[in-house]
Amino acid sequence: MFKRQPENSTKALGDAAEARALAYLQQQGLTLVERNYRLARGPRARGGEIDLVLRERDGTLVFVEVRARRGGSHGGAAASVGAAKQQAIVLAARHYLLRHASPPPCRFDVVAIDGDRLQWLPGAFTA
Numbered sequence: 443m444f445k446r447q448p449e450n451s452t453k454a455l456g457d458a459a460e461a462r463a464l465a466y467l468q469q470q471g472l473t474l475v476e477r478n479y480r481l482a483r484g485p486r487a488r489g490g491e492i493d494l495v496l497r498e499r500d501g502t503l504v505f506v507e508v509r510a511r512r513g514g515s516h517g518g519a520a521a522s523v524g525a526a527k528q529q530a531i532v533l534a535a536r537h538y539l540l541r542h543a544s545p546p547p548c549r550f551d552v553v554a555i556d557g558d559r560l561q562w563l564p565g566a567f568t569a
Contacts, residue, residue, distance in 0.1 A: 455510060456508075456510065458510075459508050459509075459510035459553075459555050460477070460478075460493055460494065460508045462555065462560065463493075463494065463506065463508040463553035463555070463560070464477075464494055466553070466560055466562065467494070467496055467504075467506065467553070467562070470562070471498070471499055472496040472497065472498055472499075472504060473496060473497045474494070474495075474496055475495040475496055475497055475503070476492075476494075476495040476538075477493070477494055477495075478491060478492075478493060479491065479492040479495055479534060479538055480534070481533060481534040481537045481538075490529075490530035490531055490532075490533045490534030490535075490537075491530070491531075491534060492505045492506070492507070492531055492534050492535060492538065493506055493507055493508045494506040494508065495538065497546075500547075501546050501547065502546060502547045502548065502549060503539075503545075503546050503547070503548045503549075504548070504549055504550075504551055504564075505531060505534075505535045505538075505548065505549070505550050505551070506550075506551045506552070506553060507523055507527070507531055507550070507551070507552050507553070507566075508552075508553045508555070509522050509523055509552065509553070509554050509555070510554075510555040510556075511555070511556050511557075512557060518554060518556045519554035519555055519556050519561075520552055520554035520561065520563060520566075523552050523566065523567070528550070528567045531550060532550070532569045535548065535550070535569070536569075548569075549564065549565050550565070550566055550567050550568065550569070551563060551564050551565065551566055552566035552567075
């Protein structure tokens with residue numbers, strides 16, 4: 443049997459943050475394409491993961507990293523998307539785009555949630 447996650451577990455908080463970010467981005471006119479796209483590299487190796495893949499009205503494919511922190515200490519949620527995390531997201535995005543014969547324009551956004559404050563950072567980093 444599966445153990446039920448405690449309501450305040452890291453996974454539960456992450457899932458809630460993703461749901462909040464998705465609702466916000468949909469209110470801004472983006473359309474959900476896929477959630478939690480994972481690039482597995484082997485039985486033990488971790489590949490990249492893209493929290494949300496959305497599409498803008500103009501057709502741009504948007505890869506979104508959602509980060510949440512209970513507060514703004516340690517630089518806050520946005521600051522936690524460092525170079526290694528960006529590289530893993532770009533790798534997963536490149537893999538994701540292999541399914542497109544002619545890839546659409548793309549960008550990488552971050553939704554940072556610090557406590558109750560949500561900040562959307564379009565074009566937060568480049569490939």
